[in-house]
Amino acid sequence: FxxxxxxxxxxxxxxxxxxxxxxxYNFREYFLRRAREDFRAHKSETDPAKISELLHRGxxxxxxxxxxxxxxxxxxxxxQHVVELKxxxxx
Numbered sequence: 736f737x738x739x740x741x742x743x744x745x746x747x748x749x750x751x752x753x754x755x756x757x758x759x760y761n762f763r764e765y766f767l768r769r770a771r772e773d774f775r776a777h778k779s780e781t782d783p784a785k786i787s788e789l790l791h792r793g794x795x796x797x798x799x800x801x802x803x804x805x806x807x808x809x810x811x812x813x814x815q816h817v818v819e820l821k822x823x824x825x826x
Contacts, residue, residue, distance in 0.1 A: 739783075739786055739787075739790070742790060743774070743786075743790060743793075746790060746793045746794065746797065747770065747774050749797055750766070750770040750793065750796070750797055750800065751767060751770055753766075753797060753800045753801050753804055754766035754767045754770060754800060754804075755767070756801075756804035756805075756807070756808060757803075757804050757807045757808075758807055758808055759807060762803075762807060766800055773793075777789055
């Protein structure tokens with residue numbers, strides 16, 4: 736791994752971790768899916784300038800997700816999504 740790859744992996748993990756902070760199922764799944772799709776779409780990128788731009792944009796998105804996740808936890812409701820209820824019953 737070079738420094739850029741390590742930084743990308745750290746950013747990816749941070750995005751996934753921050754996305755999981757959302758109490759609402761739809762928001763949580765949206766941000767998880769978005770992070771996975773964005774990283775898959777650019778995994779073969781080799782241009783250093785483009786990689787730098789993508790990492791910068793990813794860090795900006797991480798800041799937004801962190802802020803929104805905090806707000807989400809402050810104003811969350813106690814209702815669960817149907818998918819969450821089905822998953823809880825299986826466990």
